[in-house]
Amino acid sequence: MAQILYIEDEKEIAEWVTKDLTLKGHNITWLTSGNEVESHIETADIVILDVMLPGLDGFSIGRRIKKEKKDLPIMMLSARTSVEDKVEGLDFADDYLTKPFYLEELSARVEVLLRRFQKNDEVMELQHLSIHTKEGLIFNQETNEEIQLTGKQYHLFQFFIRHLNQILTKEQLYEGVWGERYLEGDKTLMVHIRYLREKIEKNPATPKIIETIRGIGYRVKA
Structure with a gap:
């Protein structure tokens, strides 16, 4: 779970992104401008920063953040697609994603940046697994x-890990991992859980890690 500082003035996009990243287990602090950035960067693990903002633009805000905290990863979001804009953004930022974008791609890029900037590994033991x-x-x-x-499979397992001991419905899992609304009868989730169990369970026929909670969904217990 990461603490994400998200700076975006377009309400519809911000609510869309915030909901998705929250479902994936992250904590989001959403700002509509750069006015309060300084009070949040010390606790942030990553910054998602839009270019077009009221007052100071994202480029100016991003440079200030990097000057104060160079090891804090920044992902720029922008409708600007020119090479010049991307070069300017990547002069200080760690990634640059153009609008419109897919939530799945944004989430994947966030995970990559978090792994890249994480200095110390943490090991979690779950039955016979070392994570x-x-x-x-x-x-x-x-x-x-x-x-x-x-x-x-990795994103599905990580979603379980972020929600240890919680009973998760099919709807929560599907929306959290695929970023889309679950449709009754869709076998995608069930198939992925079966394949995941084949890899992580000692005996997939009698799973001990990913439990099926009949009539509700699934749970991974610590």
Whole structure:
């Protein structure tokens, strides 16, 4: 779970992004301008910063943030697509995403930046699994082998980890990982959970890590 400082003056976009990143387990502080940035950057793990803002533009705000805290990753969001604008943004920022964008791509880029700037790994043990949460690595402690997950399997498992001991509905899981509304009868989630279990469970036929809560959804217990 990361503390995200999000600066965006377009309400509809901000609410859309904030809802998605919150569902993925992050804490969001949303500002509509750069006026209060200084009081939030000390606790932020990453900054998502729009270019077009009232008062100081995103480029100016981003440079100030980097000057004060150079190890704080910044992702620029902008409707400006020219090479010149991207070059100006990447002169100080760590990533630059043009509007319109997909929530899934934004989330993936946020995760990449968080991993890149995380200096110390944290290891979590879950039954026979050793989970290096900052490095994004999972090992079977009994065989010392790394468990390789696909992108969606990894995001699904991370969503469970961020919500340990919580019973999660199909709707919550689908919206949190795919960023879309769950449609009754859709087998996508069920298939991904089956494949995930095949990789992380000792016996996928009797899963001990990802529990099925009949009639509700799933849960991973610490």
